[in-house]
Amino acid sequence: MPAETIALTEGPSSVWSSLRVSAAQASAEEPILASFMNAAILRHDRFEGALAYRLASKLADAQLDAMLARDVVEEAIAADPSIAARAAADMVAIEERDPACQSYLQPFLYFKGYLALQGYRVAHWLWGQGRETFAFHLQSRISERFGVDIHPAARIGQGIMIDHATSVVIGETAVVDDNVSMLHSVTLGGTGKADTDRHPKIGKGVLIGAGAKVLGNINIGEEARIAAGSVVLKDVPPHCTVAGVPAEPVGGRCNHPARTMNQQLESDS
Known part of the structure; x- marks a missing residue:
């Protein structure tokens, strides 16, 4: 099922039963991890509760213990249900696009890109509430x-x-x-010291390759593809592949690059 459908209609409950099945199977296969699977997933009634527990266990530190961290995450999810819905949609996206992902269990427990993104979602909610110091702490x-x-x-x-x-x-x-894929060492950065709108705007379905740097208040069009190691300093049209330093259009039209994860430069048409 596409990520958009899960996020907009059924929500996190769509992935919850599958996640629990995977956790139960993992417990049977690796009994030494059974207590971990139970604490992280199986003892919770809903996806939201498991998500709050998992994020709290990762974000706790000497200044914010796990119980207080969990309270904050639960507060954010209760106030903004889209946090959990987007977390579910992100999990579906990873399972669809990453051949190394065997089930929803891997991103939920282990993939740092997924966990970092969900932590950001809580920090973003705090920012919107005017709790900027707490957001910066997270x-x-x-x-x-x-x-x-x-x-x-x-x-x-x-x-x-x-x-x-x-x-x-x-x-x-x-x-x-929505529906963007990016790999490690990507930077969506600014240029100069301007304190106004200074960072990129990435359109739907864009693929950004490893090590790419997209700099300044520029627009990357829908379903564009940015090759690994590129430095992008100007707008990129929709369905266009760019590569190089500085990046320039190469190859032909690309279609659904974020979903296919095709990083070759030839045309998809």
Whole structure:
């Protein structure tokens, strides 16, 4: 089922039963992990509760113990149900696009790109509530824990896959639309010292290859493809592949690159 359908109609309950089945199977296959699977997934009644528990266990530190962290995450999810819905959509996106993902269990428990993104969603809610210091605290913790630095003011859609994720940086005024895929070491950064709108706007269905740098208040059109290692300094039209330093159009039209994860430069038409 497409991520959009899960997020907009059935919500997180669509993935919950499958996640529980995978956790039960993992417990049977690896009894040494049974208590972990029970604490993280099986003893919870709903996806929202398991998500809050998992994020709290990852974001807790000396200043914020796990119980208090869980209270904050639960508060955010209760106030904004889209947090859990988007978390479910992100999980579906990863399972669909990443051949290394065997079930929903892997991203939910282990994939740092997924966990960092869900932590950002809580920090973003805090930012919207005017609790900026707390949002910055979570941003710092996410960076320390997962090697991913997402400003809590950035706006990120649903159905997002951040694969491998190490060294991903997303700036304060960046916008990432739905169904985007990006790999490790991607930067959505600014240029200069302007304190206004200074970061990229990434359209629906874009694929950003490993190590790509997209800099400045520029627009990346829907279903564009940015080759690994590229430095993008100007707008990219929809369905266009760009590569190089600085990046320029190459090859032909690309279709659904974020879903196919096809990083070759030839035309898809």
